[in-house]
Structures are given as C-alpha cells and as structure tokens.
Amino acid sequence: MDKKWYELNGTYGDVIISTRIRLARNIEEYPFPIKCSAEQQQKITDKVKNAVLNSNSVIAPRFNFIDMNGISATEKISMVERHLVSPEFISDQNSKKGLLLLDDESVSIMINEEDHIRLQVMNEGLELEKAYETAARLDTLLDESLSFAFSQNLGYLTQCTTNLGTGMRASVMLHLPALQNGKAIRKLSENLAKLGLTIRGTYGEGSEPIGALYQLSNRISLGISEKTAIDNLKNIAMQLASQELAARAEMNKHISVQDVIYRSEGILKSARLITNAEAMKHLSFVRSGITSGLIDNISLDTVNKLMVDIQPATLMCKAGKQLSSQERDEIRAKIIRKELA
C-alpha cells in the first residue's frame, strides 16, 4: 500500500477531491454515549473492536485499533486534518473513545463519537456508489455480531434526530476556486438547501473553507433511501463540477488571474517560510492552474497530498516532535519545495 487514499486523484478530480460515506449506528442494549458510564463506553468499544477484528472477513487484519485516550493531542488533530475523524470526536477528553482504522486510511470506525459507531468510508474523486458499497459491507459485518438500535418507523436510531432513518451522511469535497471567486457560493447554498443538500467549510459544520475546499453533503436521512440520497448528491456534485470548470476556464483566461496562478507556483517553489493559510491559498491557485492546462509539471496528486501533509499537526506528527510556529513554517516550505521540485 504505497499511497493513502487522500494522496490520489480520482474521477472528476479536477473539482471533486474526495467522496465520503458515513453511517451512524448504535448498539441496542446501551444508551447513547453521552449517557453512558465509563464502564459502558469501554464495553461498547470492546464490542465494536471485536466485531471487526475477530470477524472472518478478509478485511479484518487490515484494521488497526487505536485507543484515542492513549495518543497525543497532536496525533488527534492530525487525524482531523487527514479527515479520518470528526473534530467533535477529538474534542471531548473524558469519554472512552476508540478508532478502527484501515491500513490505507480509507475506512475509519469511530467508537463513542456522538453515536456508538460512526463508520466512515473515503475515496478519492467522485465515488459515491463505491464508497457506499464498502460502507454497506462493513455495516453488514458489524451487524453480524452487534444488534443495532432500529425502529420500523424511524429506521436506525441516532442521538441527533437529523441522523435518524438511514443514519447515512454522504458527502463530497469540492475544490471551487472560481465559484468562490465569483461569490456564487452563498446563492448556491440557498438553492442547495431546497434540494436537501448543504455546502460547508473544509472540515465540516461551522468550519471555514480553506484553499477553496468545500464539503457538499445530504441533509436528510429520514424518509429517503440511501440510493436516492446518493443519486441526488451525485447529480448536484456533477453539476457543480461542470459549473466550476466553466467558470474556471473563463476566469483563467485573464492574464491577471494567470499572473496570480504562476506567482503562486513561483512562491511555493521558492519560499523558505510559509504559513498554512498562505500555502493553502497558493496550492488552490496552482490546482486551478493545473486543471486549466496552465501548469503541466505538477500533478493533482501532488497538490492533494500537500494539502493534507502541510497541516500543522500532521507536519509535527511526521517530524515526530512539537514544533514552534516558525519551525513549522520552515518545514512546510521545505516539504512544498521538495514535492514541487
């Protein structure tokens, strides 16, 4: 396994960076994590862990169990930066949390997040069906030894009512520099709401878009099948991708925009100190330049990989030590120069 899933460029990769399917599940015999004792949380953790690791599935040996209470804050933040876990999963220090992580990091099973189980499957590009298939297979695997809280009327029971029904949240991460630039996102956001979709910042709810990265996801999981929700999201994602590419082609015709794109490339290739925010801004422009044919010596894979690798905590994890802000800026610049050389 040479590359992590997020280091690859997939279908519709000019705009759609990645696809994510997340299933929320709870075990019938326990209250929701927030109401669980530490002992109960430990039992839930053990049950889910064993359901996967002790199964006969060929995928089982590829999972690693990580006790979230046994790793550093930096490692936890790096997991958020790599989109392996939700920001919420690492914010609460008191409860027992465990993570089952597939070797290529394309599957993570969060134990005792808001629900007992948050099963997440990620793929590069637009691969909703493929990601859903994997999620459904793992859901079945878990279901073999666990009994999920399920109601004939409400479907899967979840702590938050917004997840009732399928318990599924499907989302794609989009790179929208041209639509962002044209201020089209706000208007888009209103229209998407009517279609049962929502568009949010890079790290989900309440987060800001960094490097023009947005998450588009379904808002409704009750009274709608998984297939319908996925088809709906896929259609809109493809439409957005087309709109973005058209806007990008138009925008990138202008020499003033080309100037910005080529300068971004020049700065990334030469800076000795660079903040995360500045680097993400330039990487976004370079990404846009690659897809418009302006830059041909850098691959989208490289940019996608850098957009994750240069994040502060991930940087420190790779360095194996805490780093000051200036040290990070220096190492970040070095990594970028090396990758783009």
Add this chain to the structure above:
Amino acid sequence: MDKKWYELNGTYGDVIISTRIRLARNIEEYPFPIKCSAEQQQKITDKVKNAVLNSNSVIAPRFNFIDMNGISATEKISMVERHLVSPEFISDQNSKKGLLLLDDESVSIMINEEDHIRLQVMNEGLELEKAYETAARLDTLLDESLSFAFSQNLGYLTQCTTNLGTGMRASVMLHLPALQNGKAIRKLSENLAKLGLTIRGTYGEGSEPIGALYQLSNRISLGISEKTAIDNLKNIAMQLASQELAARAEMNKHISVQDVIYRSEGILKSARLITNAEAMKHLSFVRSGITSGLIDNISLDTVNKLMVDIQPATLMCKAGKQLSSQERDEIRAKIIRKELA
C-alpha cells in the same frame, strides 16, 4: 560592441554598480544656455559637434550625434533611465539641445544642458580613475578647437556656482539594500556632508532611491583638485561598500530575509504582470542574494541589465511603440522571465 557599459558588472560590483565622471564646460564667447538665443544655441551645438566629429581622434567615428529636438519623449525618458542624460536635459522643450553619444553609451556629451557642455563618462563598477582619464582625454580634444570660459581664480566658469572650479562631479551608484534596511542611510547622509560628499536617489538630486540604488558624489569642485575629489570619493565608496557587505552578510543569515530573497527570485521567474516598482524591489533582493551566495544561477550582469531594460520608456523604445501600463507590465514580466530562465 556586444554589451552596453551598464550591462556589465565591474570592480566592487557587489555593491558599486557604476562610476560616473561629469565635466561642466562653457565656451568663452557665448552666454550660458539660459541666456542664449535659439541661434546662439544652434551655433554652440554645431561647434561642439564639429569639435568631436571632425577631430582626428580615433574615438571620433564612434560618436553619434542626436538632435534632442528630433526624438520622441519616450526616447528622451529612456535616455534618463539608462543614465545617459540628466532629467534636467530633457525637461526643457524650448532650447536647442544636442547629444553626442559613444557607441557603447559609456560617454555622452550633452550640449546646452545647464552649461554649454556636460561631458559624462560612465563605467561599470568602481572605476573613478579610468573614467576620469577618459573624460580628461575628451576634455583635451574639445579644448583643441573650443576656447573654454576659465578664470585663474575660479577655474572653469559654470552657470551654477556649485560647479565652479574643476567643473567636475564624480559619482558612484551604490546598491545599499542592507544599509537602507537598517535605516543607516539618513545618519550616513549627515556624516557624508561633512566630508564634502552627498548621497542621493537613483536618478540624482531630488529623486527617490529605487531598488535601493543610491548615487554618492562629491559636492565641492572649488579649491580642490580632481585627484583629491576622486580619491576622497573612492575612499568613502569603498568604506560604504565594506559596511554594506558586512550588514548584508549579517542580514541575509536570517531565514526570514532569505525567504524574501528567494520569493523575489520565484516571483520574478513566474509573474505574468509586474510593475516597475515591484520588479525593482525584487531585483534588489535578488542582487543581494547573489552577492551573499544564496542565488547562484543568476549573474549580476543580468540583474544590472534588467534594472535598466525594464524601465517604462526603455521598454517602449525596445518595443518600438507606445504601450499601456498593463501592456508594459506584461512585457516587463516576459523580459524578466526570459532573462532569468
């Protein structure tokens, strides 16, 4: 003659870009230009022109005569940008002005500037004696057929009393990014005044330093021999060069400064639009980086040449047409990318 004098890098070239000797002379039988009729100005022009072009000197055929009233404003401004003539020489449209220009542009003889004759010799690097020798030889050549206004007490007579005596102004153009950065220039300026020297902006009196380029020159020409004035200037120029290099070495140790230097290189190599001011700022940093050994794939010659070639009027002269500001920014960026590639 492949290169113009200002495209070369000379002695003490890390700091001292060029040397200039200027002699002010007036012909005895005529009033100063400001008091001359058009007819008298024409006669002066003819006399000086003939004194050079009709002489038996081997250098004579290498001079071209340019009727300043017959060339465009753009060509005139380009001459200032290339330091061939003074800003004052091109500002007055009414009087008859002529220019004798050597093929490598290292000698220019302005006719009817403030004085009848302003003979100017330029060399790359610190070459005061060499430049003075050339100036003295040409002075002798002119003296053969012209009778200069001269007083036993006051020396050569000039319109402005500050030029009385030798009529000589010796100056060097210095690149002082580190001393400028350390705000040392202002204090330096006061000390230099006591030594009979003055430091000024890129295009002389009243001009601002562009790209950290300064002109250091003697203020006094009365009661002091040419040799003494030149020795004095040379000593101070060498001291300033040493100070600048020491300050530069210290400054360029810092990664934050190296970051600025390498970014300047990156921007110059990638921008598609660049203003003159921005380009000069970056060229100044790149120049500093070359002399500190940080940048080794660009020569000082190239930077010196660019610092002249990218000036607005010179750019338009090379393009052979008037250009809008954005067109200039585009062509400037193209020229820089080509030269630094």
